Amino acid sequence: MLFRYLLLLLLALLPIKSFALIEVDITRGNLSPLPVAVSPLSIDVKSEEGFKKILMIENLGSEISAVVENNLKQSGLFNPLNKDAFLQKPDIAHLKPRFEDWNLIKAQALITGKVSLVDEKLRVEFRLWDVLGGKEMMALAFTTVPSNWRRVGHIITDKVYERLTGEKGYFDTRIIYVAEEGPKTKRIKKLAIMDQDGFNNKFLTLGNELVLTPRFSPANQMVTYLSYFKNLPRVYLLDIETGTQEVVGDFPGMTFAPRFSPNGKKIIMSFAQDGNSDIYTMDLENRIVERITDHPSIDTSPSYSPNGKYITFNSDRSGYQQIYVMESSGKNVKRISFGKGLYGTPVWSPRGDLIAFTKLHKGKFYIGVMRTDGTGERLLTENFYQEAPSWSPNGRVLIFYRETKTNSKGEGFSAKLWSIDLTGYNEKMVDTETDASDPSWSSLLGN
Amino acid sequence: MNRNITISFGLHTLLVIITAMSLPFLSKKPIDLPPIVSVELIQISDKTNIPFAPKAKKIIEKAKEKEKKLVSEQAPPKIIKKKKPDSVALPDEKIEKVKKIKEDKQNPEKIDNEVKQVSEFEKDSLFDPNNIAALIDKSKIESAETTDKLDKITQDQYKNFDNKGLSLNEEDALKAQIFGCWSIPLGLPYNKNLLVRIRLQLKPDGSIIRSEILDHARMNKPGQGFYKVLAESALRAIKLCQPLRVPTTGYERWKDIQLNFDAREMLEG
Numbered sequence: 001m002l003f004r005y006l007l008l009l010l011l012a013l014l015p016i017k018s019f020a021l022i023e024v025d026i027t028r029g030n031l032s033p034l035p036v037a038v039s040p041l042s043i044d045v046k047s048e049e050g051f052k053k054i055l056m057i058e059n060l061g062s063e064i065s066a067v068v069e070n071n072l073k074q075s076g077l078f079n080p081l082n083k084d085a086f087l088q089k090p091d092i093a094h095l096k097p098r099f100e101d102w103n104l105i106k107a108q109a110l111i112t113g114k115v116s117l118v119d120e121k122l123r124v125e126f127r128l129w130d131v132l133g134g135k136e137m138m139a140l141a142f143t144t145v146p147s148n149w150r151r152v153g154h155i156i157t158d159k160v161y162e163r164l165t166g167e168k169g170y171f172d173t174r175i176i177y178v179a180e181e182g183p184k185t186k187r188i189k190k191l192a193i194m195d196q197d198g199f200n201n202k203f204l205t206l207g208n209e210l211v212l213t214p215r216f217s218p219a220n221q222m223v224t225y226l227s228y229f230k231n232l233p234r235v236y237l238l239d240i241e242t243g244t245q246e247v248v249g250d251f252p253g254m255t256f257a258p259r260f261s262p263n264g265k266k267i268i269m270s271f272a273q274d275g276n277s278d279i280y281t282m283d284l285e286n287r288i289v290e291r292i293t294d295h296p297s298i299d300t301s302p303s304y305s306p307n308g309k310y311i312t313f314n315s316d317r318s319g320y321q322q323i324y325v326m327e328s329s330g331k332n333v334k335r336i337s338f339g340k341g342l343y344g345t346p347v348w349s350p351r352g353d354l355i356a357f358t359k360l361h362k363g364k365f366y367i368g369v370m371r372t373d374g375t376g377e378r379l380l381t382e383n384f385y386q387e388a389p390s391w392s393p394n395g396r397v398l399i400f401y402r403e404t405k406t407n408s409k410g411e412g413f414s415a416k417l418w419s420i421d422l423t424g425y426n427e428k429m430v431d432t433e434t435d436a437s438d439p440s441w442s443s444l445l446g447n
Numbered sequence: 448m449n450r451n452i453t454i455s456f457g458l459h460t461l462l463v464i465i466t467a468m469s470l471p472f473l474s475k476k477p478i479d480l481p482p483i484v485s486v487e488l489i490q491i492s493d494k495t496n497i498p499f500a501p502k503a504k505k506i507i508e509k510a511k512e513k514e515k516k517l518v519s520e521q522a523p524p525k526i527i528k529k530k531k532p533d534s535v536a537l538p539d540e541k542i543e544k545v546k547k548i549k550e551d552k553q554n555p556e557k558i559d560n561e562v563k564q565v566s567e568f569e570k571d572s573l574f575d576p577n578n579i580a581a582l583i584d585k586s587k588i589e590s591a592e593t594t595d596k597l598d599k600i601t602q603d604q605y606k607n608f609d610n611k612g613l614s615l616n617e618e619d620a621l622k623a624q625i626f627g628c629w630s631i632p633l634g635l636p637y638n639k640n641l642l643v644r645i646r647l648q649l650k651p652d653g654s655i656i657r658s659e660i661l662d663h664a665r666m667n668k669p670g671q672g673f674y675k676v677l678a679e680s681a682l683r684a685i686k687l688c689q690p691l692r693v694p695t696t697g698y699e700r701w702k703d704i705q706l707n708f709d710a711r712e713m714l715e716g
Contacts, residue, residue, distance in 0.1 A: 021703055022700065022704045024706050024707070029630060029713060030629065032630065077633055132682075133682060133683065165632045165676065166677065167634030353638075
């Protein structure tokens with residue numbers, strides 16, 4: 001017994017060679033686009049023939065996957081791989097992907113799907129696979145009318161984007177803008193709307209009257225815009241879903257940029273009374289107008305914060321046009337821009353963390369962002385003339401318009417829509433049929 | 448009584464002897480001074496006459512050729528004919544209904560898991576024969592970069608590495624490898640805690656036996672949805688990188704290793 005105790009004691013006292021767990025901090029990664037394989041959505045012969053009759057589209061599965069692929073590529077965060085390198089057939093890949101094959105072409109995520117015609121309706125199911133982890137990440141199905149197939153592609157992209165980046169997508173959205181035609185001195189301006197990828201373009205007005213500054217409501221599919229009726233500025237309200245339109249009111253003098261409050265119940269704008277431009281709100285239910293600023297300077301371009309507690313606007317009260325933030329009641333006005341040059345068109349990000357603006361400095365126009373206290377100013381793009389930034393609903397991308405310089409004869413003028421993401425890279429022209437200006441991005445259509 | 452005292456005395460004596468034997472000054476070895484190496488100081492010119500690793504160049508070219516064959520290039524966006532726009536007039540009073548969009552609303556429904564995921568993949572190592580050449584190239588560049596740091600390591604530091612963590616150049620090599628594999632999800636909220644700790648059990652060749660997310664419970668907490676995306680991206684990076692660039696010796700030291708992925712620095716910047 002004693003011997004045992006002695007042995008135990010000895011064992012306990014023996015010096016044991018042990019290692020502390022090694023920890024390595026990984027604080028950097030790459031920001032290069034994630035390689036994604038978008039397999040064409042499989043389709044059975046019967047459904048294929050059915051869709052051919054209804055939509056006149058040869059292979060709807062391939063068309064939907066092309067929409068997804070294009071969206072992912074345009075975002076700049078994904079690198080859709082060439083379909084020629086795919087080794088597995090779409091129908092088999094959708095049932096059981098051979099991950100080794102997809103890994104071989106360096107895909108990190110795989111999208112598969114199946115399209116079918118069920119009771120004259122389009123049914124699309126899709127799956128998102130983690131190729132390296134060898135597991136399914138997401139599986140969803142949608143049923144809709146066949147003519148809605150492009151939207152299905154956008155919704156799939158939104159789901160994939162959210163699952164892989166951690167933030168909501170912005171693909172199932174639309175952009176309203178002013179379509180412009182004709183010479184610069186005699187422009188015809190129509191209100192137009194299109195999907196965020198430039199498809200399904202529609203003109204909403206005939207161009208008889210001048211239209212300006214269309215703005216989507218952050219809460220629904222309502223649009224407010226300014227139009228001149230008998231040379232008087234008139235603010236309109238247009239419901240995109242029903243097509244109904246109503247006049248909010250006629251306003252005297254110069255009226256600018258009506259914009260919705262976050263809940264869509266108010267419109268905030270600036271108009272001039274007695275030669276002094278101030279900021280006003282109008283309650284859409286009872287049409288009561290409330291004055292927010294009262295200052296002898298020019299206060300314009302108001303925009304609410306997403307929680308509705310603050311308003312940002314530009315004013316020349318300091319002598320030069322700068323950006324200010326105040327409480328929604330008009331109290332505690334605080335200047336936030338202090339850089340060189342003139343600042344205008346401030347727009348609060350839907351995420352609430354940043355304010356986008358246009359800056360004019362030494363004859364050049366910049367689109368930039370700054371924090372809501374004015375710190376961290378970053379200029380994203382510079383050009384001869386560009387302005388009116390509008391945020392994507394997830395607060396990652398900005399759309400704005402850019403005009404080109406005319407030559408000495410007044411030729412060569414054009415206005416186009418451009419988009420840029422917060423990194424300042426991935427600057428892209430958004431294709432429109434005509435010249436375009438004053439874009440406004442809708443919230444997600446499913447909301 | 449006497450017997451007990453004797454036993455107690457004996458045990459205490461034994462304890463004192465063992466403790467004394469394990470004291471460091473008793474087992475201290477004489478300092479092993481390295482032989483003095485004379486170093487000639489030379490002027491560094493702007494250009495070197497030495498050709499840059501011709502063998503490595505060949506390997507790089509071969510690897511690039513192989514990658515060209517296997518890795519597909521970016522597909523150009525498909526040009527689809529745009530449909531002619533329907534010009535819809537919206538006069539002030541008479542308003543036509545442009546489109547009934549309400550019908551368009553989607554009803555997403557969850558698909559039942561028809562297919563059960565086979566776990567063969569998880570058992571197989573992600574051995575990628577096409578990546579070997581590229582890895583060799585990278586390791587050469589890494590070793591060249593880290594030589595300077597190695598030179599600066601003192602004798603004391605070397606001594607510590609024997610029974611502590613990885614040496615600076617070992618750690619740098621591993622970090623550099625994982626930096627290249629980790630695609631940071633850009634949508635993460637940069638003002639939140641973006642630290643994911645992953646514990647790995649490794650084989651001597653650096654391939655992974657087991658990986659475990661240490662704060663797994665955080666995934667299911669409300670408002671922490673982004674953590675799952677972040678953790679998955681870190682796991683993908685490890686799998687993409689394996690076999691990890693680990694030292695060739697001292698397996699016992701690094702067979703268990705913890706990687707702390709922190710995306711905040713990148714996303715804030």
